[in-house]
Amino acid sequence: MKKIVTLGEIMLRFSVEAGERLVQADKLSMHYGGAEANVAISLSNFGHDVYFVSKVPENPLGKAVERHLKSYDVHTNYLIKGGERLGSYYLETGVGQRNSQVTYDRKYSSFSMLRPDEIDFDEVFSGVELFHVTGITPALSPSLKELTLLALKKAKEKGILTSFDFNYRAKLWSQQEAGDTFKTLLPFVDICSFGELDAVYILGLDQADPSLSKEDRLRYYYSKMVELYPNIQYISSTFRTIISASTNTLQGNYFTGGELYQSEIFQIDHIVDRVGGGDAFAAGILHGIIENKPSQELITFATAASVLKHTVHGDCNVFSVDEVAAFANNGPGKIVR
Template sequence: MKKIVTLGEIMLRLSVESGERIFQTDQLTMHYGGAEANVAVSLSNFGHNVYLVSRVPDNPLGIAVERQLKSYGVHTDYLMKGGERLGTYYLETGVGQRSSQVTYDRKYSSFSMLKADEINWDEVFSGAELFHVSGITPALSPSLKEITLFSLQKAKEHGVLTSFDFNYRSKLWSQQEASNTIKTLLPYVDICSCGELDAIYILGIDQADFMSKEENLKYYYSKITKMYPNIRSISSTFRSVISASTNTLQGNYYTEGELYQSNILHIDHIVDRVGGGDAFAAGILHGILENTPSQELISFATAASALKHTVHGDCNAFSVDEVVAFVNNGSGKIVR
């Protein structure tokens, strides 16, 4: 199996029941997740040998995180113990035309206080084939900005394929802060996940005004690959929000100057949207690692994301065979 490494924070998620507000509820449901951890879980489900580099407190919540990761087959060799608290966020699930709302409580978390000298990157990247990190990690603290850059540089020194998901979060940092940091990271990135708004507001690319979304996206992606010729592929999704419980989703994959798109998937009824983007990113990475033809790759990644919308929690819980069956059989059929 191929060794994959991800770097990021895993948090405690506390969710209200659908139809309730946080200030109304008297009970919360617990899940554990985080962008890079979610990608790690998906890739482990897809049969890969995955390690998460992270830091959690040495208390019952840290133990619960470790057990959660191990239950999905994610290796915890590089899960460090230290600090005093596990980052937390509260999720108020949207209904109908009301959007979901996230409230973070992650300042001074164990992971955000991580220092560069706590990680032996030569050991981490020994025998590794792929390294994945997202823009959430450098947004958490000045030290994590340095660690993210250094980890990408070390990965390239070890000949490891690198993946970066912009994953811009306005509640964590400004567009200007994100732009200044991400531009220093992209020279060390092989696989990139970003959308049109990232291209415009983070990378400063002039806004396109062509006839179709596809032409606009090809324009942005061609500009990005000219700015950073090291980037081999770029991916994103087109999502139309009909309501909080009904969306359409289409995947985009750009490589060697060509744009490949999945069919448009109609997702109704959404059980839990959180982690859908991470499931998509994992599907892209799986396809690249397996040398899957581009059209098949984007269909698989989009199907993986659609399936994630049907289960509670941040993590995807589907195997390669289940995703392929979904692609081949279509939605809503009984599998006997």
């Protein structure tokens, strides 16, 4: 069992029923979620000893968050209480050719007001093997930019493997601001998740020859990234083709040691809930790395974990290692007896 820490905001999600617009809705379903919390829950389901660092208000919503995390055996020792409100967002689920839409209500949340001096990283990182954070966290406030950088530096000082998922959100900040911030963080990152568009528009890397295949373009960008930041040992991303809001294809990519490994192309047909699919993939990658899985097995597992997440409501994945492995090996649609 590996000790893992994730840092980020957990929010209350309100979702309309499929086929309704938010302006029409007279009832909403509730779930709790957030990128780093979703990764924490997946890794806990995979059998790891996971701690989630965040800040929530001292009110019934904050208590509900704690209960939610504990229900998946995620430790809440470092869940700080304070501030005025829990961030939230509203999800309007896409149908057919209509995309899903997210409306945030997270300004001045408890987490966005978190200060670096509120966390004792010597205590938080004691005995930890892996630390994970995403680009959403530094987007939320100037103090969280400082906190994210401090956390990554502290982790590296203690010899902890670090993971950073770009997770760029255009509704939170500009590409320029994200790029400037990420460039200060990347020297302290071992595991990184980003795609071709991130390489070009966030990092400003020179574009690959457009005549190349998408696989060769990805090899180009990932090789450039390792040249710029030789500390980065593992890079991952997915290729997603959107046929409709309920039918996608998904293929995982994993780059290490100068080699690109890819999963098979999975067809996801009928998507129940796409939110959190990327976090399930990230957790699968991290699980494979810390368990020293062979690269091809690792990327197949991570992609299968993401595919399964699309079949359940809510932000977080609820499948075990054995369930993901069985799906990856046996394929979809069978009755497991």
